[in-house]
Every structure is written in C-alpha cells, then in structure tokens.
Amino acid sequence: GENVEQHPSTLSVQEGDSAVIKCTYSDSASNYFPWYKQELGKRPQLIIDIRSNVGEKKDQRIAVTLNKTAKHFSLHITETQPEDSAVYFCAASVGGNNRLAFGKGNQVVVIP
Amino acid sequence: KAGVTQTPRYLIKTRGQQVTLSCSPISGHRSVSWYQQTPGQGLQFLFEYFSETQRNKGNFPGRFSGRQFSNSRSEMNVSTLELGDSALYLCASSLSSGATNTGELFFGEGSRLTVL
Numbered sequence: 001g002e003n004v005e006q007h008p009s010t011l012s013v014q015e016g017d018s019a020v021i022k023c024t025y026s027d028s029a030s031n032y033f034p035w036y037k038q039e040l041g042k043r044p045q046l047i048i049d050i051r052s053n054v055g056e057k058k059d060q061r062i063a064v065t066l067n068k069t070a071k072h073f074s075l076h077i078t079e080t081q082p083e084d085s086a087v088y089f090c091a092a093s094v095g096g097n098n099r100l101a102f103g104k105g106n107q108v109v110v111i112p
Numbered sequence: 113k114a115g116v117t118q119t120p121r122y123l124i125k126t127r128g129q130q131v132t133l134s135c136s137p138i139s140g141h142r143s144v145s146w147y148q149q150t151p152g153q154g155l156q157f158l159f160e161y162f163s164e165t166q167r168n169k170g171n172f173p174g175r176f177s178g179r180q181f182s183n184s185r186s187e188m189n190v191s192t193l194e195l196g197d198s199a200l201y202l203c204a205s206s207l208s209s210g211a212t213n214t215g216e217l218f219f220g221e222g223s224r225l226t227v228l
Contacts, residue, residue, distance in 0.1 A: 034216070043202070043219040044155070089154060098143065098208050099168040100217070104154035 004092050006103035014111050019077040021106045023090035026071065032093035033066060033073045034100070039086045047088075048075070080110045114138070116220035118203050124226045130191040133223045137184050137205030143167075144186040145217065146178060149200040158201075161186055162208070190225075198227045 003026045013019045025033075034049035050057045050064045050073065057064050061080075066073040077084055087107050091100040117136040125131050137144050145168075146158040157170035161180035178188040184205075190197055201224075204217035 036217075043221050044217075045219070046216045049216070091155075094168075098162075098206075099145065099157055099160055099170075101157065102147075102155040104152060 004090060004101045004103040006090055006106050008106065009104070010107045010109070012109045012111060013080050015080055015082060017080055019075075019080050019084070019108055019110075021075045021088055021090070021108070022072060023074070023092075023103050024070075024072045025092040025101070027092065027094055027101070028071070029095045030071075030092040032100075033064070034091050035062075035064060035075050036089045036091065036102075037086045038089065038105070044089060077108075080108075082110050082112055084108060085110045116203060116205050116218050118201075118220035118223050120223055121221065122224045122226075124228060125193050126228050127193055127195060129193050130189060131193060131225060132187055132189045133201055133203075133225075135186045135188075135203030135205075135220060137186070137203075138218055141205035141207055141218070142184050143206045143208040144180055144184065145204045145206070146186070146188050147202045147204065148172075149202055149222070150198075155202065158188065193227045195227050198225060200224050 005024045007022050031052040036044040037047045038044040048064050050066050061078050063076045087105045089102050089105045091102045094101050119134045143162045145160040147155040160168040164180045175191045180186045200222040202222045204219045206215050208215045
C-alpha cells in the first residue's frame, strides 16, 4: 500500500512555541520523505527532506526525524513565526518508483 | 531560470465537456508529474511522464489522460467532466532521471478547474 497519514489535521501554536507534525506511511520500500509547505494561494514548495539512511536532518528552525522501524517521520518547527502559518504536506516515495504519495496536509496557524 | 508554468490558470466548464491543461517544466527537467488537489484530500497523484513516456500512473479513471512532448512540455486531458473533477490541478517538474531517483518536485501555480 501507499497510504501516508498526517496528524493532527490542524495545529494552532503561539508565536515562539514549537510545532510538531507527525506522518506515518505504509510502504516498507519507501526511502525518500520530503515535506512541502503551501502558503495560502501559492504553490507547494519543498522545505526539507530526508532519506532512509539518515535518522534526523536539521535546517535552521526546521528539522525532520525518521523512524523506519515504526514507519513514521515528523516535522519539527522551533521558535514559530507568523510566516510559518501554512499547510504542510508530508510525502513518501512509493516502492521503487519515482513518485510520491502525499498526506492530506496539516494546517498550521501561528498566533501572534 | 523560469519556473514551472501552467495554463490556463482558471477555467470553468460544464459537465460532459472535456478540458486540456498545459504545463511547461523548468528548462532541463525531463520528469513532469500531475497532481489533483482538493480540500481535505491533499495532493493525489495522477501520472508522471519522462522522455515522452508515462512512467507512473495513479488511481484515476481513464477519463484522465496525459502526454509529454519532445521538449518536455506536458498536457493533461480530462474527458466527460464530472462535478467531482473540480479541483486545482498541479504540475511539477524534477531533474529526476532514473526510475528510482526521487528528487525535489518544483510545482507550478496550478490550473483551477470548476465544473458546473
């Protein structure tokens, strides 16, 4: 299967707090896990990705962790700012194919 | 470098009609994927083309089809439109070459289709 589930569907955080979004996947052959951010009315853009040979990756205020055994990965945003408000999509590569299965998205709202 | 360009940006059709959407990838990108985005359903994969060949296909009915030209530009067609086809159709290109070389997708701004 190629299901990718995201939780929670909506997340509200106070500015400066941390936000964590979790995703689970079902395809044990998945080896690439990107996160895309889509601001209102704009196109999705890659913010960070991780491959299965790495457990954690960090880029300034965002980080992604991967647990291949449990088949889940998480996006961590620290010191949230109003511009972090957006829909975040996780995705996982499907089998050995050059395609991605996306989750349904998380609406993150940062409250000033 | 110019980004991914999709046309038209907005269109309105009635049930039973057909529609063709166009996507011009970033120069040098040979892989083009199409996604359907609807509220609450996220991004659902339609198909992917590489070097004029459909390399991957999602779980959409045969009314949804696509093609890719020698210059990597791609079109998708939806025939016999239904109300449920109303959505934002996103095209994405990537540098991916091999069948297993999943890389960053660069999305266009999408074509918003409304079916009345």
